[in-house]
Amino acid sequence: MWLIKDSPALFVDLYELTMAAVYFKKKMHDTAYFEVTIRRLPEHWGFFVMAGLAEVQSYLSEFRFTKEDTDYLRSTKLFSEDFLTYLSDLKPAVKIRSLPEGAVFFPNEPIFEVAGPLICAQILESYILNILGFSIIEATLAARTSIAAKGHALVDFGLRRCQGPVASVRCSRAAQMAGFAATSNLFAAKLLNFPPTGTMAHSFVQVHDSEEESFQNFAQSYGPNAILLVDTYDSIEGIKKAARVARQLCEQRRIKIRGIRLDSGDLVRLSKFARRHFQENDVSFLKIFASGDLDEFKIYDLLKQGAQIDGFGIGTRFAVSRFAPAVEIIYKLVQYGDKGVLKTSPDKQSRPGRKTIIRVKDKYYKKDIVSQLQVSPDDLLKPLESAEKIQTIQQRLTDELSALNDSIKTIRNPTKYPVEFS
Amino acid sequence: MWLIKDSPALFVDLYELTMAAVYFKKKMHDTAYFEVTIRRLPEHWGFFVMAGLAEVQSYLSEFRFTKEDTDYLRSTKLFSEDFLTYLSDLKPAVKIRSLPEGAVFFPNEPIFEVAGPLICAQILESYILNILGFSIIEATLAARTSIAAKGHALVDFGLRRCQGPVASVRCSRAAQMAGFAATSNLFAAKLLNFPPTGTMAHSFVQVHDSEEESFQNFAQSYGPNAILLVDTYDSIEGIKKAARVARQLCEQRRIKIRGIRLDSGDLVRLSKFARRHFQENDVSFLKIFASGDLDEFKIYDLLKQGAQIDGFGIGTRFAVSRFAPAVEIIYKLVQYGDKGVLKTSPDKQSRPGRKTIIRVKDKYYKKDIVSQLQVSPDDLLKPLESAEKIQTIQQRLTDELSALNDSIKTIRNPTKYPVEFS
Numbered sequence: 001m002w003l004i005k006d007s008p009a010l011f012v013d014l015y016e017l018t019m020a021a022v023y024f025k026k027k028m029h030d031t032a033y034f035e036v037t038i039r040r041l042p043e044h045w046g047f048f049v050m051a052g053l054a055e056v057q058s059y060l061s062e063f064r065f066t067k068e069d070t071d072y073l074r075s076t077k078l079f080s081e082d083f084l085t086y087l088s089d090l091k092p093a094v095k096i097r098s099l100p101e102g103a104v105f106f107p108n109e110p111i112f113e114v115a116g117p118l119i120c121a122q123i124l125e126s127y128i129l130n131i132l133g134f135s136i137i138e139a140t141l142a143a144r145t146s147i148a149a150k151g152h153a154l155v156d157f158g159l160r161r162c163q164g165p166v167a168s169v170r171c172s173r174a175a176q177m178a179g180f181a182a183t184s185n186l187f188a189a190k191l192l193n194f195p196p197t198g199t200m201a202h203s204f205v206q207v208h209d210s211e212e213e214s215f216q217n218f219a220q221s222y223g224p225n226a227i228l229l230v231d232t233y234d235s236i237e238g239i240k241k242a243a244r245v246a247r248q249l250c251e252q253r254r255i256k257i258r259g260i261r262l263d264s265g266d267l268v269r270l271s272k273f274a275r276r277h278f279q280e281n282d283v284s285f286l287k288i289f290a291s292g293d294l295d296e297f298k299i300y301d302l303l304k305q306g307a308q309i310d311g312f313g314i315g316t317r318f319a320v321s322r323f324a325p326a327v328e329i330i331y332k333l334v335q336y337g338d339k340g341v342l343k344t345s346p347d348k349q350s351r352p353g354r355k356t357i358i359r360v361k362d363k364y365y366k367k368d369i370v371s372q373l374q375v376s377p378d379d380l381l382k383p384l385e386s387a388e389k390i391q392t393i394q395q396r397l398t399d400e401l402s403a404l405n406d407s408i409k410t411i412r413n414p415t416k417y418p419v420e421f422s
Numbered sequence: 423m424w425l426i427k428d429s430p431a432l433f434v435d436l437y438e439l440t441m442a443a444v445y446f447k448k449k450m451h452d453t454a455y456f457e458v459t460i461r462r463l464p465e466h467w468g469f470f471v472m473a474g475l476a477e478v479q480s481y482l483s484e485f486r487f488t489k490e491d492t493d494y495l496r497s498t499k500l501f502s503e504d505f506l507t508y509l510s511d512l513k514p515a516v517k518i519r520s521l522p523e524g525a526v527f528f529p530n531e532p533i534f535e536v537a538g539p540l541i542c543a544q545i546l547e548s549y550i551l552n553i554l555g556f557s558i559i560e561a562t563l564a565a566r567t568s569i570a571a572k573g574h575a576l577v578d579f580g581l582r583r584c585q586g587p588v589a590s591v592r593c594s595r596a597a598q599m600a601g602f603a604a605t606s607n608l609f610a611a612k613l614l615n616f617p618p619t620g621t622m623a624h625s626f627v628q629v630h631d632s633e634e635e636s637f638q639n640f641a642q643s644y645g646p647n648a649i650l651l652v653d654t655y656d657s658i659e660g661i662k663k664a665a666r667v668a669r670q671l672c673e674q675r676r677i678k679i680r681g682i683r684l685d686s687g688d689l690v691r692l693s694k695f696a697r698r699h700f701q702e703n704d705v706s707f708l709k710i711f712a713s714g715d716l717d718e719f720k721i722y723d724l725l726k727q728g729a730q731i732d733g734f735g736i737g738t739r740f741a742v743s744r745f746a747p748a749v750e751i752i753y754k755l756v757q758y759g760d761k762g763v764l765k766t767s768p769d770k771q772s773r774p775g776r777k778t779i780i781r782v783k784d785k786y787y788k789k790d791i792v793s794q795l796q797v798s799p800d801d802l803l804k805p806l807e808s809a810e811k812i813q814t815i816q817q818r819l820t821d822e823l824s825a826l827n828d829s830i831k832t833i834r835n836p837t838k839y840p841v842e843f844s
Contacts, residue, residue, distance in 0.1 A: 018640075157435070164589040187432040201438075202765050333625035341629070345654060
């Protein structure tokens with residue numbers, strides 16, 4: 001899943017390597033333990049969902065400094081030849097303990113631990129944060145959206161609005177984890193073995209001489225896969241034309257097309273009109289899909305207001321979360337050799353030492369206890385081993401959400417889940 | 423600059439290809455004209471900066487459907503063999519007119535036009551929006567930050583917080599366009615020929631037995647490049663230790679280290695203390711850098727409050743803009759063959775036909791006039807030709823910002839620049 005032509009090693013902040021060069025010179029090679037945590041929940045969020053481990057594994061397996069990389073580093077005149085030779089042989093020999101993908105977690109919990117010789121463990125910081133931060137945002141957002149959609153189909157339309165090609169794959173994989181039906185992104189669909197889907201654009205309607213002709217052409221070409229976009233000119237007229245085209249094709253060739261897409265206007269009113277109109281015109285097989293700046297809040301509100309919508313496409317506000325465009329995810333040293341370390345900067349105090357998370361539960365999750373590391377079968381952090389199947393991760397996320405109290409997973413103003421630090 | 427191993431062609435929404443297959447079947451190959459616009463300015467933004475063209479060019483030059491791609495498309499059972507053969511031979515034979523990189527623009531202006539056979543021009547939509555959207559956000563954010571910083575040095579720390587590796591390069595290139603001093607991202611530094619820079623992390627201080635020892639080790643290794651991070655335990659004490667280490671090294675070996683970095687706390691108070699302390703202790707050569715959730719608003723306020731800061735590192739809020747996590751950038755058909763087309767969806771009405779932007783200016787830019795296409799040497803849209811040098815783009819952005827009235831480029835609550843649609 002490392003998609004870039006080049007080795008990942010140079011996707012690193014310079015300071016990781018300047019610090020490493022000092023460690024090399026001073027022979028500081030004891031084992032360092034770094035833990036990843038997120039400082040706080042974004043507004044309206046009650047939990048986070050772990051994600052990104054498959055990508056971390058491919059990052060580690062591809063990680064190496066190529067000759068081109070060390071040539072570049074030499075050109076900065078900051079590094080000795082000995083150190084460059086050391087880098088060119090370096091393997092990221094680290095051990096990782098982590099929450100599994102699909103598990104829920106809360107602020108300040110240690111969700112991921114990197115243990116290894118100081119240099120190795122240090123220089124992975126920049127890119128591990130890059131992977132985990134956005135993957136967790138997307139997985140949490142996908143889970144929240146799926147809670148709001150209450151079983152209605154969801155589709156990832158994030159490609160055009162996320163920050164790049166790798167970002168688009170992270171969006172789609174989060175969607176897949178959270179049980180979305182499909183993605184519009186063909187590259188991600190192919191890579192992740194996730195169904196691709198789509199409807200039509202306004203331009204398709206516009207290049208035809210009439211809206212009805214465009215609907216006919218599309219319906220005849222795609223039959224049961226055809227979804228007609230009805231809002232290019234007038235949505236009410238568009239709905240009527242779609243019904244006419246669907247009915248004709250059904251009567252003449254026994255083909256039932258899939259449905260329509262609403263992309264603007266009052267989705268409650270339009271969807272109710274469409275449902276009634278389809279029932280009255282013997283095309284009640286037509287599904288009604290909606291899109292247009294949707295997110296978990298709007299989907300929740302639309303369904304509450306009785307919108308007759310069978311599936312939602314989410315793009316802009318899935319590719320970039322409105323309340324969590326970024327999270328304060330940090331990679332902090334907690335132990336070097338056998339010495340626990342801490343920071344006392346204002347607002348950034350850290351707790352020293354390696355840690356365990358224990359979750360107390362009856363029917364629902366009741367509280368988490370974060371304590372000093374103890375070997376316990378109940379510790380939520382497990383050694384990172386071979387990548388899990390997506391089905392395993394989907395099932396875990398489903399189970400985790402079922403075990404979370406409604407007040408924690410509500411879309412707006414959730415209550416705070418108790419986490420004790422002992 | 424296309425960094426992904428695979429061809430870019432499959433980074434496309436499925437509907438682009440299902441529409442294309444109908445166009446193929448119906449022999450709809452007339453020239454289509456699509457224009458890219460952004461619907462509105464984010465809160466507090468008064469202008470946009472054009473960016474992304476170098477990446478568009480490399481996208482187009484690498485674009486092709488490989489055998490693996492068409493094999494995948496075949497597996498979806500949506501496409502005919504004829505169409506798959508057509509795709510495997512397809513070159514993106516389009517002509518582009520665009521604002522040049524570094525030019526300023528305003529909502530609803532046509533900033534980029536794609537002209538070509540309908541299928542070619544249509545299927546580029548998803549990824550061109552992906553490139554231009556984030557590149558424009560970052561270039562604008564970089565320009566705004568550089569306005570706020572009033573000549574103080576700026577550094578891109580975006581790598582760990584953006585959405586992926588390609589995103590990180592887009593961040594760094596925007597920083598470079600806007601005259602930032604450097605980036606922490608080594609991959610981007612190498613690719614873009616942009617100076618890399620960095621300081622040290624808290625973990626560097628923590629793995630040493632004392633803060634002072636960590637400062638000595640770092641200062642001795644990097645001399646004039648060394649910047650010491652002073653807030654791991656107590657910033658005031660950290661500043662004093664840094665001064666001591668700097669003074670020693672200067673007295674004993676005539677080496678002047680570069681400075682310190684403040685990463686938390688009251689940056690106004692701490693930086694004033696540091697400046698005074700450095701002057702009183704004969705180390706006034708030490709520069710003071712600051713970081714920690716900074717953005718254009720905070721930088722502006724810090725300088726206004728008299729903070730003694732020589733340079734700023736911006737990360738989280740540069741990688742993801744707080745007020746513009748995404749923009750409503752759209753790719754809309756305006757003409758097919760010789761027929762101007764339009765959309766009448768609520769809130770999404772479009773103006774048909776190809777267009778020209780003329781900018782009226784005296785000393786400052788006064789207004790823009792968007793009119794039907796006319797061949798005019800004053801049209802701001804120019805044919806996209808070979809990539810420009812970064813220096814050319816930097817100079818253009820500098821000139822453009824000088825020509826914008828202060829009230830348009832102020833950081834908060836700018837006035838609206840007049841754009842007439844004739």
